[in-house]
Amino acid sequence: MTVGEPRNGKDIMYDAVSGACAGAIAATIMSPLDVIKTRLQVYGLPDGSRNKGSVIVSSLQNILKNEGRRGLYRGLSPTLAALLPNWAVYFAVYGQLKELLETHVDASGHLKIGANMIAASGAGAATAITTNPLWVVKTRLQTQGMRVGVVPYTSIASALRRIVHEEGFKGLYSGLLPSLAGISHVAIQFPAYEQFKYYLAERDHTTTSDLSPGKVAIASSMSKVLASLLTYPHEVIRSRLQEQGHLKNPETHYDGVVDCVKKVFKKHGVSGFYRGCGTNLLRTTPSAVITFTSYEMINRFLQHLVPPHNTPSKPDGGQPLQETSNDVSDLQTPKMRTNHSTRTL
Secondary structure, rough: OOOOOOHHHHHHHHHHHHHHHHHHHHHHHHHHHHHHHHHHHHHOOOOOOHHHHHHHHHHHHHHHHHHHHHHHOOOOOHHHHHHHHHHHHHHHHHHHHHOOOOOOOOOOOOOOHHHHHHHHHHHHHHHHHHHHHHHHHHHHHHHHHHHHOOOOOOHHHHHHHHHHHHOOOHHOOOOOOHHHHOHHHOOOOOOOOEEEEEEEHHHHOOOOOHHHEEEHHHHHHHHHHHHHHHHHHHHHHHHHHHHHHOOOOOOOOOOHHHHHHHHHHHHHOOHHHOHHHHHHHHHHHHHHHHHHHHHHHHHHHHHHHHHOOOOOHHHHHOOOOOOOOOOOOOOOOOHHHHHHHOOOO
C-alpha cells in the first residue's frame, strides 16, 4: 500500500487473519513454557529448584507428575480465544493510527519513531481493554492446578460466569492497570522491529517486504528481547493481581498496583520483579520469531492471492498505465514509495 492510499477492508482483514494465525501457531508451540512462566511470576520457584538452571526442567517434571500432559497446555483455550480479537483490534487500530500519522515521516519516507510509538501505544491500549477478561481467565486456568481446595474452572465460559458472580465485573479487569502500563512494551517492540527491518533491508539493498524469513527472524528476536528486558516487571505485577481474586484466603493480598509493588520489593527485592524472566526470554524469543515470521509470510501470501488494491490495467507494452493525480504521494520518490509499501507487525 503506497503512501496516500487509504486502507480498505481487505487490508484490515489480512492483518487480522495473518496475526491471529501466526499467534495461534506460536501459542500452541510455546504453551508449556508460557505455563511455567506464569506460575513462576505468581508463586516463585518450585520446591527443590533453587538452582536457576534447573527451574524449567523441575517445573516440567512437577507439572507432568501432578497434572499430566494436559497441565502443560492449561490456559491455551482462552489464549487462542483471545488471539483473534486481540490481533483484530490491534491491527485495525494500529493501521488507522499509522494512516493518520503518515505525514510524520523522515527524509527516507519512513514513519518517524515517535509517530510509530504513538500508533503502537494507541493500538496496545485498545487491545488491552478489549481482551483483558480473557487474559484473566488464561492466567487462572494456568495456575489453578497448584492450589488445593480451590474449585477449578471447567471452561472459559465457566470461568467468566464465576468471576462475574463471585467478584463482579471488576474481577474481569484485574491487572488492567499494569496491562496498560505494559503498552510500553509494544511502544518499544514495534518501532524497534520496524527499524531493524529497515536496517537489514538497506544493508541487503532490498525492501522490507522482500526480506527473507531469516532476516525477519533476526529483526523480530532482537526487538522482542529489547522490549522484554525493559518492561518485564509489569508482567509480574499484572499476573499477581490477576491471580489473587481466584483465592478465597490468599496468603498475600494486594490492594492495588502500588501496594503490590511495595510488597514484592519488600519480600524479594529487585529480583522479585524479574521472576521467570529467563524462562520468559526462552519463550518470547522463539515465540516472536514464529509469530512475526508466520505473520509476514501469511500476509504476503494473502496479498499475492487476492491483492487488496486494484492495480491499473496494462497496455499492450505490458507497463502499468500511469494515472495523473494532484495527490501529494505522487511527489514521493520510488524509494519512499517502496519503504511505505511494507506490511508491519
